Amino acid sequence: MVPRSPSEPVESPHPRAILLDAGNTLVFADRKRIFRIYAEVGVQGEEERFQQAELIARHQLSDRVQEGATGTEPHLWREYFLTLFRRSGIPEDALDRVGERLVEEHRRSHLWTRVEAGTGEALDLLLAKGYRLGVISNADGRMESVLERTGLRSRVEFVMDSQEVGVEKPDPAIFHEGIRRLGLPAREVLYVGDLYPVDVVGARRAGLQALLLDPSGRLEHPVDRIPSVLHLPDYLRRLSHRGPGDKASG
16 A cells, blocks of 8 residues: 555544634735835835735745745745845845835734734634634744734634744644544644645645645645635635535636
């Protein structure tokens, strides 16, 4: 029998619990604060251009992780932000200044505090349907307080921040701790995140089901995909009605 690759899906029961990534899944970079920094170097931030730049930077980060990085290395995030800055209109001679100001701003107050309208309501709907919710995030020790500030903390049973747990995704150990806290078999838990090599591969190695966020609709990884957490209730409804081999992505 040929062993199954950890990146391949498995037939599993309908999930009883959902574990979610935080950054770029539940909370996003505050564009207003970033645009104020852009304005300091004479660049007017444009929402659509920034959004497209961020997606390109995120795909680039995912590629680097797939090549063997963990996704938390400082040089990868420098590359991420340089791509974001360049593609959203920052001139070369202002890149360092904008980067320094962004670091200062993030240290002062966490930048990932923007919540997509309807996120809280989507989580409330999941809770009303009987799903248990939790968060597992590669973060810097501040994610629980971020979710408190944004009003999302009350919707989840726990927040696991890699800085506090001492292990990072995609290491299966952090997912194992999540299912231990839930007290459920791994195959009855769905993990939702935005980076395939970190979130999907890591979750599957730990025996969890996985779902990838694909806002651009252009990813081609072997996993179900939805554009955002707002589509999660509908995905789970369709999942409960589909047969073996049916696709529920999109």
